[in-house]
Amino acid sequence: MMVQICLFADEDLPAMRETTWLCMVCGVHTGDIDEFYMVTDEVWIAAIPSIFDQPAMLCIGCLEGRLERTLKSDDFTDCEVNSDHVRFCKSKRLLARLHDQQGG
Numbered sequence: 001m002m003v004q005i006c007l008f009a010d011e012d013l014p015a016m017r018e019t020t021w022l023c024m025v026c027g028v029h030t031g032d033i034d035e036f037y038m039v040t041d042e043v044w045i046a047a048i049p050s051i052f053d054q055p056a057m058l059c060i061g062c063l064e065g066r067l068e069r070t071l072k073s074d075d076f077t078d079c080e081v082n083s084d085h086v087r088f089c090k091s092k093r094l095l096a097r098l099h100d101q102q103g104g
C-alpha cells in the first residue's frame with residue numbers, strides 16, 4: 001500500500017500503531033487522506049484538552065470543527081512533516097491551510 005510505505009519509510013518517525021492514524025472524531029485514516037501534520041501545542045491543547053499529551057490524530061476538518069475556526073499557517077510547527085518536502089503527501093485543504101490560501 002503506497003501510503004504506508006511512504007509514511008513509514010522514515011526511521012525517525014515514531015512507530016505508530018495502525019489505530020493511532022485514525023482521526024479520533026470521525027475515524028478516517030489520516031494517512032489515507034494525506035493529512036499528517038503537526039500543530040503547535042496551543043492549538044492541540046485547545047482542540048483536545050483532556051488528552052493532549054497522548055498520541056492522537058485529527059483530520060483537518062475535525063480539528064477545525066473543534067477549534068471552531070479555519071487553521072492558518074501560524075498554527076503549524078516548523079517540523080519537516082509540515083514542509084513542502086515531497087515525501088509527505090498533503091491533501092488540498094492541508095496545503096491550503098499551510099499556505100494561508102482559500103479552498104480545499
Ligand SMILES: [Zn+2]
Nearest residue numbers: 023026059062
Ligand atoms: Zn476527522
